[in-house]
């Protein structure tokens with residue numbers, strides 16, 4: 178460990194940091210600039226948090242990976258979705274057992290297999306519609322985020338005889354209500370939709386209790402019931418799951434198709450792999466996903482360049498000493514540690530020519546040579562994404578069905594511009610023209 182240095186960073190401004198972010202053209206460009214100028218650990222003004230320490234050096238990220246607390250002020254906007262405490266910031270003693278139940282369901286093969294057929298049918302509905310577009314461009318982002326909302330509704334509320342598609346829950350009603358809740362227009366319509374969603378979860382809980390499916394490890398509500406979770410916390414979990422799973426998985430797929438449209442040689446290799454593994458079949462089964470190794474590399478590289486969740490944050494729970502490539506720093510307990518996941522993925526010390534789309538960065542050999550924390554699309558440590566495994570299954574199967582059937586071409590003259598919202602969004606969607614392809618085509 179070297180001498181402890183003050184954490185470098187720009188001059189203090191009276192506007193709380195908003196001006197510097199807007200001058201840079203957004204938070205990501207601001208982060209890239211700060212880390213290029215000051216190194217892998219930077220002190221900066223973050224609106225809403227006062228001062229924060231941003232970390233783009235994977236080796237320092239690793240040293241912070243055990244922090245198990247988020248700064249409440251940055252996540253206060255999610256409070257209205259929760260009745261039993263904001264799930265993003267509940268304390269470690271409550272969060273740990275909750276996380277374990279979620280992981281058991283979301284990361285477990287039984288739940289992936291159980292929902293796989295339904296997921297494929299939902300993707301095929303979109304593909305049918307796109308197939309009939311007759312040469313008109315289709316709005317990838319809009320259609321694919323709607324698709325991932327349908328998938329997660331089926332997943333979070335579905336179940337044998339009591340879920341989405343049954344007389345207990347109508348999928349369209351749930352999807353519509355959730356869209357209203359997310360629309361951001363505070364008001365009675367939003368409250369009515371939230372009430373409707375909560376009462377829907379209650380009806381599913383009641384039906385589950387009656388059908389005695391509580392111990393089914395592949396069923397989210399069943400697993401939460403079996404773990405003794407209160408009804409309010411179950412309602413919150415469904416709401417937060419829908420929020421966390423919906424736009425993220427949708428944009429992971431739309432950014433991937435965007436990149437493939439601009440790299441036809443990579444798209445050709447994906448198509449050849451799909452033809453080899455699936456033959457004349459139009460959709461994979463669960464076991465096929467393991468064979469689609471190049472597709473997986475393409476998806477990972479796309480989430481490096483366009484991470485659906487571009488930022489994270491923690492609050493240091495004790496005084497810490499961070500040993501980085503540029504120096505050793507102390508941060509006191511209570512410091513907001515900011516994670517610029519996007520800038521981490523563009524760190525030139527770990528990613529040569531970081532702006533280039535190169536799926537071969539994700540061969541097993543290349544991965545083994547890199548710090549594990551250089552690639553963090555699902556975050557890190559005890560607050561990382563519990564849905565990572567499920568998201569990969571959803572995204573891979575969606576891409577497999579769509580790329581087996583279609584070729585994607587960008588619309589000439591349409592500029593695709595990333596903007597940072599709750600997820601990494603494309604400002605005016607990603608319109609593309611789809612044309613059918615046959616095996617070997």
Ligand code: HEM
Nearest residue numbers: 421422425426429485486489555556557560561562564568
């Ligand atoms: C490609 C799709 C997805 C991406 C890129 C993504 C990314 C992320 C990121 C970056 C975080 C914050 C992690 C951190 O602070 O270290 C997060 C949290 C979370 N995600 Fe995801 N996510 C995706 C899909 C999903 C899905 C499908 C689900 C559920 C089925 C899900 C559930 C969650 C939950 C519950 C949290 C909160 C974690 C906690 O506080 O314990 N996500 N996700």
